Amino acid sequence: MSGRILIVDDDPVQRRLLEEAVKRFGYKSQTASDGAKALALLKGAKATEFDLVILDLVMPEVDGITVLTELREAKSKIPVIVQTAHGGIDTVIKAMRAGAQDFVVKPVSPERLEVSIRNMLKVSALEDELTRIHSQTTGTLTFNNIVTRSETMDRVLRLGEKAASSTIPILIEGESGVGKELIARAIQGTSDRKSKPFITVNCGAIPDHLVESILFGHEKGAFTGAVDRHIGKFQEASGGTLFLDEVGELPLDVQVKLLRALQEGEVDPVGSRKPIKVDFRLISATNRRLLDQVKEGKFREDLYYRLNVFPIWIPPLRDRLEDIPSLVRYFVARFAAEESKPHVTGIEPRAVQMLQSYDWPGNIRQLENAVYRAVVLCDGSLLTCEDFPQIVQVTAPPKPEADRQTLIGGHEMGRSGTVSQEDLQDQEFIRTEARSAFDSSTAPFGFMRSIDDHGHVRTLEDAELELIRLAISHYGGRMTEVAKRLGIGRSTLYRKLKEYGLDDKSAA
Numbered sequence: 001m002s003g004r005i006l007i008v009d010d011d012p013v014q015r016r017l018l019e020e021a022v023k024r025f026g027y028k029s030q031t032a033s034d035g036a037k038a039l040a041l042l043k044g045a046k047a048t049e050f051d052l053v054i055l056d057l058v059m060p061e062v063d064g065i066t067v068l069t070e071l072r073e074a075k076s077k078i079p080v081i082v083q084t085a086h087g088g089i090d091t092v093i094k095a096m097r098a099g100a101q102d103f104v105v106k107p108v109s110p111e112r113l114e115v116s117i118r119n120m121l122k123v124s125a126l127e128d129e130l131t132r133i134h135s136q137t138t139g140t141l142t143f144n145n146i147v148t149r150s151e152t153m154d155r156v157l158r159l160g161e162k163a164a165s166s167t168i169p170i171l172i173e174g175e176s177g178v179g180k181e182l183i184a185r186a187i188q189g190t191s192d193r194k195s196k197p198f199i200t201v202n203c204g205a206i207p208d209h210l211v212e213s214i215l216f217g218h219e220k221g222a223f224t225g226a227v228d229r230h231i232g233k234f235q236e237a238s239g240g241t242l243f244l245d246e247v248g249e250l251p252l253d254v255q256v257k258l259l260r261a262l263q264e265g266e267v268d269p270v271g272s273r274k275p276i277k278v279d280f281r282l283i284s285a286t287n288r289r290l291l292d293q294v295k296e297g298k299f300r301e302d303l304y305y306r307l308n309v310f311p312i313w314i315p316p317l318r319d320r321l322e323d324i325p326s327l328v329r330y331f332v333a334r335f336a337a338e339e340s341k342p343h344v345t346g347i348e349p350r351a352v353q354m355l356q357s358y359d360w361p362g363n364i365r366q367l368e369n370a371v372y373r374a375v376v377l378c379d380g381s382l383l384t385c386e387d388f389p390q391i392v393q394v395t396a397p398p399k400p401e402a403d404r405q406t407l408i409g410g411h412e413m414g415r416s417g418t419v420s421q422e423d424l425q426d427q428e429f430i431r432t433e434a435r436s437a438f439d440s441s442t443a444p445f446g447f448m449r450s451i452d453d454h455g456h457v458r459t460l461e462d463a464e465l466e467l468i469r470l471a472i473s474h475y476g477g478r479m480t481e482v483a484k485r486l487g488i489g490r491s492t493l494y495r496k497l498k499e500y501g502l503d504d505k506s507a508a
Contacts, residue, residue, distance in 0.1 A: 004028045004049055005117070008038040008067070009056040009083075014106070018054060018113075025114050026349030035062030039070055042078065049149070050078060051329075052120055057084040057095060068098035079120040083108060118345045118381075125333035141189040146182060147330055150320035156183065156312060163310050164190035169262065171247075171307045172285040174314035177365030180285040181243065183314060188241045193281055196240035201233050204249035211254050213270050216261075222271025234267045237280045247284040247307065248293050255300045262306050282307075317360040317367065324356050327364065331371035332383065344375050347383040354385050357395050361451075465500050468493070 005027050007018045015031050022029040030050075032038040039062065042050065057064035064082055071078070082100040084091060092103050101123070102116045143157045163170050164187045172180045181200065188198050206214055213223075217232030233242060244250075250258065261267050262282065266275040284307045293299035317323065328347055336344040360366055374387035385392055448466055452458050468486070475481045483493040 004030065004051050006038065006041060006050045006053045007031045008035065008053060008059075008064075010034055010059045011056070014056070021110050021113060022054075022117075024110070025117060026352070027117065035059050035064065035067045038062075038067055042067075042071060042076060043074060047076070047078075051124065051326075052117060053078055053080045054117075055080050055082050055100075057082050057091065065094060065098050068095065068100055072099040077124070079124045081113075081116050081120060121329060122333050122336070122345045125329045141182075141185045143186045143190060146179075146186060147323070147326050148320070149322050149326055150315075152315045152320055153323065156314055157186075159310075159312050160187050161190060163187055163312070167281050169307055169309045170283045170312060171290070171310070172283065172312045172314065173289070174285075174287065175316045175361075175363055176287045177363035178314045178316055179364055180287075180314060181245065183312065184241070184243045184283045184285065187283060188281070191241075191281070193240050197237050198241050198243065199233050199237040200243045200245060202245045204246035208251050211251060212257065215254065216257060216267045217269035217272075217276075219269055219271035222269075226271070230269075232267060232269060234261060234278045234280060235276065238278045239280075241281040241283060244282065244284045246286060248286045248288045248290055248299055252298075252300065255303050259300065259303045259306060262303075317363040321356045324367065325352050327367060328352065328355065328371055328383075331368055332375060335372050335375040339375055341375060341378070343381050344378050344383065345381050348385070351383055351385045351388065354388065354391060354395055358391050361456075464496070468496060468500070468502075 005022050007015055007022065007029055008031075009015045009018065010033055012033070015033070019029050019031060030041070032041060038053070038055070041047065042053070055064045055067060064084070068080060068082070071080070079101045080099065081102045081104060082095045083104045083106055085106040095103055101120055104112060104116060143161055146153075146157065148154070148157070160183055170184075170187065172183055174180055185198060188194060188196075201215065203211070213226075213230060213232070215233050217235055218226050218230050220226060220229045257268065261278070264275070265279065266277045268275050290299055290304050290308065294301050294304050332344060332347060336342060355367070355370075362369075370388055370391060371383075374383045377387045378384075448463060448470075450458060450463075452462075468482075471482045471486055472479075475485065479490060479493060483490045486493065488496075
């Protein structure tokens with residue numbers, strides 16, 4: 001499991017030994033030659049870069065106990081493993097009371113050190129995850145609870161912190177699964193409205209005929225089935241924050257009422273004789289480009305400019321791969337606890353590298369589900385590449401050239417051991433297709449891609465066009481045979497060719 005460890009020891013030989021051991025375990029490290037330098041790092045601007053400290057107790061001037069005491073006074077939550085050549089019980093008790101989480105005696109075996117590091121990182125990740133869940137539940141989630149090591153995400157967090165200090169309307173844009181709601185909750189938890197209602201509405205999941213009633217409420221008898229008065233989401237969010245997810249899915253007539261709610265600070269419940277004043281902070285989110293929808297006439301231009309006062313764009317996971325090790329560590333700790341698999345404590349470095357080589361079209365949500373499945377599959381203490389079979393399938397390099405009999409699909413060589421010119425051509429064809437099997441834009445002949453380059457399912461029209469092209473090529477332009485194999489009549493085939501602007505020659 002990837003993590004960054006600070007090694008504090010005044011003995012240069014011991015520091016080098018620990019550095020090599022930590023590197024061999026798959027972690028990154030930084031060293032400090034005394035307690036003063038360690039405190040400068042752990043209390044400075046880069047303190048959040050470290051996940052764990054290996055601390056020598058006996059050092060000149062600022063010793064290990066002093067470092068532990070100052071970290072505790074600074075309310076630092078970073079786990080500390082202390083080590084010393086003096087392993088008396090009094091020393092152990094003193095170090096633990098000062099805030100150490102584990103204790104090893106020099107010279108420590110690599111196996112013992114690795115287990116200690118792995119356990120400390122797992123416990124730390126689980127504690128942070130529980131803190132984040134509690135903060136999210138109570139409405140006090142802040143940007144400090146968001147797991148990231150990316151510079152691009154740091155900019156997002158800084159923007160969110162600035163926006164939190166006002167009631168300015170915010171539009172969060174980004175692909176599905178990047179964590180738009182998490183950022184919205186952090187804005188709420190950092191603002192003056194923390195601990196107040198945070199009401200989430202998925203605009204794309206509400207039937208069109210119920211959108212107005214759910215958002216703005218309705219009076220008893222306002223329409224058939226309205227047997228009681230209903231408080232809308234705007235009124236529920238009064239005093240707090242209303243988060244409209246997938247705001248681009250709102251019908252045009254509802255967009256008009258949303259615009260009025262923003263401008264006047266009041267809503268008109270269905271069937272009500274007078275508007276109702278509401279005090280809410282609006283945060284909207286979308287995985288589409290609203291400006292494109294404005295150009296297409298699907299979203300009101302005046303509402304767009306009203307929502308897009310303070311835009312925040314969240315980069316996809318493929319643009320911040322440095323976040324993957326930290327995210328995986330949190331997910332492993334969480335799911336190992338949920339699934340009662342305490343023996344699963346981390347992930348192999350090779351598996352982390354594989355995860356970082358994947359594009360993650362589903363972003364953090366997809367990574368979370370992949371780790372969940374891997375934890376369930378894992379029988380050992382560390383997740384391996386084999387625990388991510390779907391990712392292995394996509395990221396694996398083309399297999400090396402197999403024997404000729406396998407490559408040419410069952411065409412055995414003659415008894416003389418020679419291969420015909422035709423078989424050699426077939427071999428070269430298959431090798432070429434095998435090399436392109438994992439290419440982002442092509443697939444082996446006879447196979448059709450179901451996902452496009454952006455990670456979305458291809459349209460039926462696109463798939464049908466490719467299938468017709470393939471059939472015409474495969475059957476050498478014999479249209480009767482093509483129509484028969486496609487299960488359609490010749491007239492239908494020619495009609496489709498005309499619709500797609502093809503003829504039997506250009507299609508081949």
